[in-house]
Amino acid sequence: MNVESIKKVAVVGAGTMGQGIAQVCAQAGFSVILFDLESSLTDKALLKIKESLVQLVSKNKITAQQQDDILSRIEATNDLHDLQAEIVIEAVIEKLEAKQKIFSALEGINNNQSIFTTNTSSIPVTQIASGLRHAERFAGLHFFNPAPVMKLVEVIRGVATNESTVTLLKDFCKKIGKTSVEATDSPGFIVNRVARHFYVESLKALEENVTTHEGIDQLMKNAGFKMGPFELMDLIGVDVNFSVTNSVYNGFHQDGKFRPSRIQQQKVDAGHYGRKSGKGFYEYPKK
Numbered sequence: 176m177n178v179e180s181i182k183k184v185a186v187v188g189a190g191t192m193g194q195g196i197a198q199v200c201a202q203a204g205f206s207v208i209l210f211d212l213e214s215s216l217t218d219k220a221l222l223k224i225k226e227s228l229v230q231l232v233s234k235n236k237i238t239a240q241q242q243d244d245i246l247s248r249i250e251a252t253n254d255l256h257d258l259q260a261e262i263v264i265e266a267v268i269e270k271l272e273a274k275q276k277i278f279s280a281l282e283g284i285n286n287n288q289s290i291f292t293t294n295t296s297s298i299p300v301t302q303i304a305s306g307l308r309h310a311e312r313f314a315g316l317h318f319f320n321p322a323p324v325m326k327l328v329e330v331i332r333g334v335a336t337n338e339s340t341v342t343l344l345k346d347f348c349k350k351i352g353k354t355s356v357e358a359t360d361s362p363g364f365i366v367n368r369v370a371r372h373f374y375v376e377s378l379k380a381l382e383e384n385v386t387t388h389e390g391i392d393q394l395m396k397n398a399g400f401k402m403g404p405f406e407l408m409d410l411i412g413v414d415v416n417f418s419v420t421n422s423v424y425n426g427f428h429q430d431g432k433f434r435p436s437r438i439q440q441q442k443v444d445a446g447h448y449g450r451k452s453g454k455g456f457y458e459y460p461k462k
């Protein structure tokens with residue numbers, strides 16, 4: 176299969192990343208089928224995508240007609256059996272079992288050309304693909320948050336991923352206006368491995384009362400970073416960021432330099448996930 180044969184993209188998970196990825200694919204002209212567990216979740220996702228497109232119209236980046244066309248290309252479903260497509264992009268919670276279960280179901284209902292990808296931030300791609308009959312057509316396709324804005328996508332080759340899958344995914348990234356970088360299947364891939372210290376060290380400084388989280392954010396921005404670590408954790412999702420740190424920590428055999436923070440654990444226990452829950456390190460008034 177080549178990139179021209181791709182007509183439909185299935186996006187599994189309509190949370191922060193799934194919404195953005197669905198929007199990006201529809202903007203590039205693909206039909207998108209977007210899945211989440213319940214209609215309340217897919218309804219919310221469609222609303223968020225609409226809000227994001229309305230903003231693009233107000234900034235004259237797209238026309239009102241284009242907004243309607245893009246939205247008309249996105250269909251929502253709560254039935255996994257509807258997810259038949261040339262490319263599947265999974266963006267559900269960062270849990271190995273959930274991802275494996277989805278792919279084994281989707282492999283059974285898709286044809287023998289479909290490409291399966293995961294947007295995991297940190298779970299080994301090879302591990303997600305284990306148990307699949309066609310792990311050669313499986314790879315990581317790691318978008319960054321917010322997906323409609325961030326240009327980079329890491330294409331991660333699992334042990335069994337074949338060359339034509341990697342080539343197709345790189346072509347696909349180009350078609351949706353992204354810059355792809357190939358990464359091997361090592362803990363945290365590239366960006367999340369390097370960036371881990373941005374979060375872990377900042378949390379350590381907070382634990383040691385070096386200063387407040389607002390203070391650290393302010394200082395890092397003054398030092399040239401676009402966002403401070405705590406603002407960024409709230410944007411990413413404190414729960415998602417915590418899962419990633421755990422995966423990288425375990426992936427490097429509990430290397431102390433990646434040790435997850437108790438502060439982050441407490442935020443997750445309290446349901447303070449950041450922007451998506453209305454409260455994380457900061458508070459976000461409901462719109």
Ligand code: NAD
Pocket residue numbers: 187188189190191192193210211212216265266267268269270273277294295296297317318319320410411412415451
């Ligand atoms: P999220 O919590 O915002 O959304 C996850 C969605 O998946 C939820 O709506 C949930 O209902 C849904 N879902 C669908 N099927 C599911 C199932 N079978 N089991 C459990 N949940 C199911 O998470 P997110 O931030 O969009 O992250 C999704 C994936 O993308 C994760 O693997 C994460 O590591 C990765 N990722 C996240 C970011 C980020 O900044 N948030 C960036 C890059 C990659």
